[in-house]
Amino acid sequence: MGDNGSRTCFVVLAIIAVIIALIIGLVATSLKKLASDEVGVQYDTIQKSLDTEVRKEGLHTGPPGFEFIIFPSVYRSMTFSDLTCLNKDGVQIVLDVTYQYKVKAAKLREVIIDFRDYDGYKDVLKYAGQSALHEACSQFNTSQFQAERGAFQETVREKLQVRYDELNADLTDLQVSNIARPAEYESAIRSKERAREDIQVALNERPRLLTEADTGKREAETQAQIIKDKANSDARILENRAISEANAIIDQYNKEAEAYELILSSSGLGFTMEGFISYLGVRVIADAKNPVHIGLQSPAKSSYT
Numbered sequence: 001m002g003d004n005g006s007r008t009c010f011v012v013l014a015i016i017a018v019i020i021a022l023i024i025g026l027v028a029t030s031l032k033k034l035a036s037d038e039v040g041v042q043y044d045t046i047q048k049s050l051d052t053e054v055r056k057e058g059l060h061t062g063p064p065g066f067e068f069i070i071f072p073s074v075y076r077s078m079t080f081s082d083l084t085c086l087n088k089d090g091v092q093i094v095l096d097v098t099y100q101y102k103v104k105a106a107k108l109r110e111v112i113i114d115f116r117d118y119d120g121y122k123d124v125l126k127y128a129g130q131s132a133l134h135e136a137c138s139q140f141n142t143s144q145f146q147a148e149r150g151a152f153q154e155t156v157r158e159k160l161q162v163r164y165d166e167l168n169a170d171l172t173d174l175q176v177s178n179i180a181r182p183a184e185y186e187s188a189i190r191s192k193e194r195a196r197e198d199i200q201v202a203l204n205e206r207p208r209l210l211t212e213a214d215t216g217k218r219e220a221e222t223q224a225q226i227i228k229d230k231a232n233s234d235a236r237i238l239e240n241r242a243i244s245e246a247n248a249i250i251d252q253y254n255k256e257a258e259a260y261e262l263i264l265s266s267s268g269l270g271f272t273m274e275g276f277i278s279y280l281g282v283r284v285i286a287d288a289k290n291p292v293h294i295g296l297q298s299p300a301k302s303s304y305t
Contacts, residue, residue: 040068085137
Protein backbone atom coordinates (compact mmCIF):
# COMPACT_ATOMS: atom_id res chain seq x y z
CA MET A 1 0.00 0.00 0.00
CA GLY A 2 2.91 2.29 0.68
CA ASP A 3 4.37 1.87 -2.80
CA ASN A 4 0.98 2.30 -4.44
CA GLY A 5 0.35 5.45 -2.49
CA SER A 6 3.72 6.87 -3.47
CA ARG A 7 3.08 6.12 -7.12
CA THR A 8 -0.35 7.72 -6.99
CA CYS A 9 1.06 10.83 -5.36
CA PHE A 10 3.78 11.08 -8.06
CA VAL A 11 1.22 10.75 -10.84
CA VAL A 12 -0.95 13.43 -9.30
CA LEU A 13 2.01 15.77 -8.96
CA ALA A 14 3.00 15.10 -12.57
CA ILE A 15 -0.49 15.79 -13.78
CA ILE A 16 -0.56 19.00 -11.75
CA ALA A 17 2.79 20.03 -13.21
CA VAL A 18 1.56 19.32 -16.73
CA ILE A 19 -1.61 21.30 -16.08
CA ILE A 20 0.40 24.19 -14.70
CA ALA A 21 2.70 24.05 -17.70
CA LEU A 22 -0.26 23.96 -20.04
CA ILE A 23 -1.84 26.89 -18.24
CA ILE A 24 1.41 28.84 -18.44
CA GLY A 25 1.75 27.94 -22.12
CA LEU A 26 -1.82 28.91 -22.83
CA VAL A 27 -1.41 32.18 -20.96
CA ALA A 28 1.86 32.88 -22.81
CA THR A 29 0.32 32.20 -26.18
CA SER A 30 -2.71 34.29 -25.25
CA LEU A 31 -0.66 37.42 -24.59
CA LYS A 32 0.89 39.57 -27.32
CA LYS A 33 2.46 43.02 -27.15
CA LEU A 34 2.31 45.86 -29.64
CA ALA A 35 5.04 48.52 -29.70
CA SER A 36 4.35 52.25 -29.56
CA ASP A 37 4.75 52.60 -33.33
CA GLU A 38 2.54 49.62 -34.23
CA VAL A 39 -1.14 48.81 -34.71
CA GLY A 40 -2.54 45.37 -35.38
CA VAL A 41 -5.51 43.08 -35.70
CA GLN A 42 -5.71 39.74 -33.93
CA TYR A 43 -5.75 36.62 -36.08
CA ASP A 44 -6.87 33.31 -34.58
CA THR A 45 -4.54 30.78 -36.14
CA ILE A 46 -6.68 27.88 -34.95
CA GLN A 47 -10.13 29.17 -35.96
CA LYS A 48 -8.67 31.02 -38.98
CA SER A 49 -10.64 34.14 -38.11
CA LEU A 50 -9.69 37.80 -38.11
CA ASP A 51 -10.78 40.06 -35.26
CA THR A 52 -12.76 43.21 -36.00
CA GLU A 53 -10.99 45.46 -33.48
CA VAL A 54 -7.82 47.38 -34.28
CA ARG A 55 -5.40 47.25 -31.36
CA LYS A 56 -2.80 49.84 -30.48
CA GLU A 57 0.34 49.72 -28.34
CA GLY A 58 0.36 47.66 -25.15
CA LEU A 59 -0.12 44.07 -23.94
CA HIS A 60 -3.18 42.33 -25.31
CA THR A 61 -4.89 38.99 -24.63
CA GLY A 62 -6.55 36.78 -27.15
CA PRO A 63 -7.39 33.20 -27.98
CA PRO A 64 -4.55 30.72 -27.43
CA GLY A 65 -2.04 30.74 -30.23
CA PHE A 66 -3.33 33.96 -31.82
CA GLU A 67 -1.01 36.43 -33.52
CA PHE A 68 -1.13 40.06 -34.56
CA ILE A 69 -1.02 41.19 -38.16
CA ILE A 70 1.04 44.32 -37.53
CA PHE A 71 1.25 47.57 -39.47
CA PRO A 72 3.23 50.74 -38.63
CA SER A 73 1.19 53.38 -36.82
CA VAL A 74 3.59 56.18 -37.84
CA TYR A 75 4.50 57.61 -41.21
CA ARG A 76 7.08 55.73 -43.26
CA SER A 77 9.05 57.01 -46.23
CA MET A 78 8.52 55.96 -49.81
CA THR A 79 11.37 56.97 -52.11
CA PHE A 80 11.68 56.80 -55.88
CA SER A 81 15.21 57.43 -57.16
CA ASP A 82 15.96 57.82 -60.86
CA LEU A 83 12.39 57.03 -61.84
CA THR A 84 12.10 57.35 -65.63
CA CYS A 85 8.83 58.53 -67.14
CA LEU A 86 7.64 59.94 -70.49
CA ASN A 87 6.30 63.45 -70.56
CA LYS A 88 3.66 64.96 -72.83
CA ASP A 89 6.24 65.41 -75.62
CA GLY A 90 7.40 61.78 -75.39
CA VAL A 91 10.71 62.87 -73.81
CA GLN A 92 12.21 60.77 -71.01
CA ILE A 93 12.28 62.56 -67.65
CA VAL A 94 14.16 61.24 -64.60
CA LEU A 95 12.55 61.99 -61.22
CA ASP A 96 13.59 61.73 -57.59
CA VAL A 97 10.49 61.77 -55.36
CA THR A 98 10.04 61.16 -51.63
CA TYR A 99 6.90 61.21 -49.49
CA GLN A 100 5.52 59.88 -46.21
CA TYR A 101 2.62 57.46 -45.89
CA LYS A 102 0.79 55.33 -43.36
CA VAL A 103 -2.25 53.10 -43.29
CA LYS A 104 -5.56 54.51 -42.05
CA ALA A 105 -5.99 52.72 -38.72
CA ALA A 106 -9.77 52.65 -38.98
CA LYS A 107 -9.49 50.76 -42.28
CA LEU A 108 -6.79 48.33 -41.15
CA ARG A 109 -9.02 45.22 -41.17
CA GLU A 110 -10.09 45.96 -44.79
CA VAL A 111 -6.48 46.46 -45.79
CA ILE A 112 -5.48 43.14 -44.22
CA ILE A 113 -8.30 41.34 -46.00
CA ASP A 114 -7.23 42.89 -49.34
CA PHE A 115 -3.44 42.70 -48.98
CA ARG A 116 -2.80 40.14 -46.20
CA ASP A 117 0.13 41.89 -44.46
CA TYR A 118 2.27 45.02 -44.45
CA ASP A 119 4.81 43.72 -46.96
CA GLY A 120 2.15 43.05 -49.55
CA TYR A 121 0.47 46.36 -48.79
CA LYS A 122 3.75 48.27 -49.16
CA ASP A 123 4.40 46.69 -52.57
CA VAL A 124 0.96 47.76 -53.79
CA LEU A 125 1.53 51.30 -52.50
CA LYS A 126 4.84 51.40 -54.34
CA TYR A 127 3.27 50.33 -57.63
CA ALA A 128 0.42 52.80 -57.14
CA GLY A 129 2.98 55.55 -56.50
CA GLN A 130 4.86 54.72 -59.68
CA SER A 131 1.63 54.77 -61.66
CA ALA A 132 0.66 58.17 -60.19
CA LEU A 133 4.09 59.60 -61.05
CA HIS A 134 3.86 58.36 -64.63
CA GLU A 135 0.37 59.84 -64.98
CA ALA A 136 1.46 63.23 -63.61
CA CYS A 137 4.57 63.21 -65.82
CA SER A 138 2.50 62.65 -68.95
CA GLN A 139 0.51 65.86 -68.36
CA PHE A 140 3.48 68.25 -68.69
CA ASN A 141 5.64 69.08 -71.68
CA THR A 142 9.40 69.39 -71.46
CA SER A 143 9.62 73.13 -70.86
CA GLN A 144 6.92 73.06 -68.18
CA PHE A 145 9.05 70.88 -65.92
CA GLN A 146 11.39 73.84 -65.50
CA ALA A 147 8.93 76.73 -65.71
CA GLU A 148 6.11 75.13 -63.68
CA ARG A 149 7.91 72.90 -61.20
CA GLY A 150 5.57 73.82 -58.35
CA ALA A 151 2.53 72.98 -60.46
CA PHE A 152 4.08 69.63 -61.37
CA GLN A 153 4.72 68.76 -57.72
CA GLU A 154 1.14 69.68 -56.83
CA THR A 155 -0.15 67.46 -59.66
CA VAL A 156 1.98 64.58 -58.35
CA ARG A 157 0.48 65.12 -54.90
CA GLU A 158 -3.07 65.08 -56.26
CA LYS A 159 -2.52 61.91 -58.29
CA LEU A 160 -0.89 60.13 -55.35
CA GLN A 161 -3.59 61.28 -52.95
CA VAL A 162 -6.35 59.88 -55.15
CA ARG A 163 -4.66 56.49 -55.49
CA TYR A 164 -3.66 56.26 -51.82
CA ASP A 165 -7.18 57.18 -50.69
CA GLU A 166 -8.42 54.21 -52.70
CA LEU A 167 -5.87 52.06 -50.83
CA ASN A 168 -6.80 53.51 -47.42
CA ALA A 169 -3.49 55.27 -46.87
CA ASP A 170 -2.66 58.80 -45.72
CA LEU A 171 -0.04 60.86 -47.57
CA THR A 172 2.12 63.78 -46.43
CA ASP A 173 5.41 65.66 -46.91
CA LEU A 174 5.80 65.13 -50.67
CA GLN A 175 9.11 66.35 -52.15
CA VAL A 176 10.14 66.28 -55.82
CA SER A 177 13.87 66.71 -55.28
CA ASN A 178 15.11 66.29 -58.83
CA ILE A 179 13.75 66.64 -62.37
CA ALA A 180 16.37 65.69 -64.95
CA ARG A 181 15.78 66.19 -68.65
CA PRO A 182 17.86 64.44 -71.36
CA ALA A 183 21.38 65.80 -71.84
CA GLU A 184 20.65 66.51 -75.53
CA TYR A 185 17.61 68.57 -74.57
CA GLU A 186 19.55 70.48 -71.90
CA SER A 187 22.26 71.25 -74.48
CA ALA A 188 19.64 72.46 -76.96
CA ILE A 189 18.03 74.61 -74.26
CA ARG A 190 21.38 76.19 -73.38
CA SER A 191 22.02 76.90 -77.06
CA LYS A 192 18.58 78.42 -77.35
CA GLU A 193 19.18 80.58 -74.28
CA ARG A 194 22.50 81.78 -75.66
CA ALA A 195 20.81 82.62 -78.97
CA ARG A 196 18.06 84.46 -77.11
CA GLU A 197 20.67 86.42 -75.15
CA ASP A 198 22.49 87.27 -78.37
CA ILE A 199 19.22 88.44 -79.91
CA GLN A 200 18.52 90.56 -76.83
CA VAL A 201 22.00 92.07 -76.99
CA ALA A 202 21.44 92.85 -80.67
CA LEU A 203 18.08 94.42 -79.86
CA ASN A 204 19.69 96.50 -77.12
CA GLU A 205 22.45 97.57 -79.51
CA ARG A 206 20.01 98.37 -82.31
CA PRO A 207 19.07 101.92 -81.13
CA ARG A 208 22.75 102.85 -80.76
CA LEU A 209 23.64 101.43 -84.17
CA LEU A 210 20.64 103.14 -85.76
CA THR A 211 21.71 106.43 -84.16
CA GLU A 212 25.24 105.97 -85.43
CA ALA A 213 23.96 105.11 -88.91
CA ASP A 214 21.60 108.08 -88.89
CA THR A 215 24.42 110.37 -87.73
CA GLY A 216 26.69 109.01 -90.49
CA LYS A 217 23.92 109.52 -93.01
CA ARG A 218 23.37 113.13 -91.90
CA GLU A 219 27.11 113.78 -92.02
CA ALA A 220 27.31 112.30 -95.52
CA GLU A 221 24.31 114.35 -96.63
CA THR A 222 25.87 117.49 -95.15
CA GLN A 223 29.21 116.76 -96.81
CA ALA A 224 27.45 116.07 -100.12
CA GLN A 225 25.57 119.37 -99.83
CA ILE A 226 28.84 121.17 -99.09
CA ILE A 227 30.48 119.58 -102.13
CA LYS A 228 27.43 120.37 -104.26
CA ASP A 229 27.32 123.98 -103.08
CA LYS A 230 31.05 124.38 -103.73
CA ALA A 231 30.68 122.84 -107.19
CA ASN A 232 27.77 125.19 -107.95
CA SER A 233 29.79 128.13 -106.68
CA ASP A 234 32.82 127.12 -108.76
CA ALA A 235 30.56 126.61 -111.77
CA ARG A 236 29.04 130.07 -111.32
CA ILE A 237 32.52 131.58 -110.97
CA LEU A 238 33.73 129.78 -114.11
CA GLU A 239 30.57 130.74 -115.95
CA ASN A 240 30.89 134.40 -114.95
CA ARG A 241 34.57 134.34 -115.84
CA ALA A 242 33.83 132.76 -119.23
CA ILE A 243 31.08 135.30 -119.87
CA SER A 244 33.38 138.12 -118.88
CA GLU A 245 36.19 136.80 -121.06
CA ALA A 246 33.76 136.24 -123.95
CA ASN A 247 32.39 139.77 -123.55
CA ALA A 248 35.93 141.12 -123.38
CA ILE A 249 36.88 139.27 -126.59
CA ILE A 250 33.72 140.44 -128.30
CA ASP A 251 34.40 143.99 -127.17
CA GLN A 252 37.98 143.68 -128.38
CA TYR A 253 36.85 142.38 -131.75
CA ASN A 254 34.22 145.05 -131.97
CA LYS A 255 36.83 147.72 -131.24
CA GLU A 256 39.24 146.15 -133.73
CA ALA A 257 36.47 145.98 -136.32
CA GLU A 258 35.69 149.65 -135.73
CA ALA A 259 39.39 150.48 -135.93
CA TYR A 260 39.80 148.50 -139.15
CA GLU A 261 36.73 150.14 -140.57
CA LEU A 262 38.16 153.53 -139.71
CA ILE A 263 41.54 152.65 -141.16
CA LEU A 264 40.02 151.33 -144.33
CA SER A 265 37.89 154.42 -144.70
CA SER A 266 40.78 156.81 -144.16
CA SER A 267 43.27 154.90 -146.34
CA GLY A 268 41.00 154.99 -149.33
CA LEU A 269 41.13 151.21 -149.75
CA GLY A 270 37.41 150.98 -149.59
CA PHE A 271 35.59 148.00 -148.26
CA THR A 272 36.98 145.48 -150.73
CA MET A 273 38.09 142.22 -149.24
CA GLU A 274 41.34 142.16 -151.26
CA GLY A 275 42.45 145.51 -149.98
CA PHE A 276 41.60 144.61 -146.38
CA ILE A 277 43.54 141.37 -146.60
CA SER A 278 46.55 143.15 -148.08
CA TYR A 279 46.40 145.64 -145.21
CA LEU A 280 46.25 142.86 -142.63
CA GLY A 281 49.20 141.15 -144.24
CA VAL A 282 51.25 144.33 -144.00
CA ARG A 283 50.20 144.79 -140.37
CA VAL A 284 51.15 141.24 -139.47
CA ILE A 285 54.58 141.56 -141.05
CA ALA A 286 55.10 144.91 -139.41
CA ASP A 287 54.11 143.71 -135.95
CA ALA A 288 56.06 140.42 -136.14
CA LYS A 289 58.91 140.21 -133.59
CA ASN A 290 60.74 137.51 -135.50
CA PRO A 291 61.90 137.51 -139.11
CA VAL A 292 59.19 136.61 -141.59
CA HIS A 293 60.03 134.68 -144.71
CA ILE A 294 57.50 134.76 -147.53
CA GLY A 295 57.62 132.64 -150.66
CA LEU A 296 56.30 134.38 -153.81
CA GLN A 297 55.87 133.04 -157.31
CA SER A 298 58.29 134.27 -160.04
CA PRO A 299 57.20 137.30 -162.08
CA ALA A 300 55.71 136.57 -165.41
CA LYS A 301 58.17 136.25 -168.26
CA SER A 302 57.82 137.87 -171.69
CA SER A 303 57.00 135.48 -174.42
CA TYR A 304 59.33 135.38 -177.39
CA THR A 305 58.11 133.92 -180.59
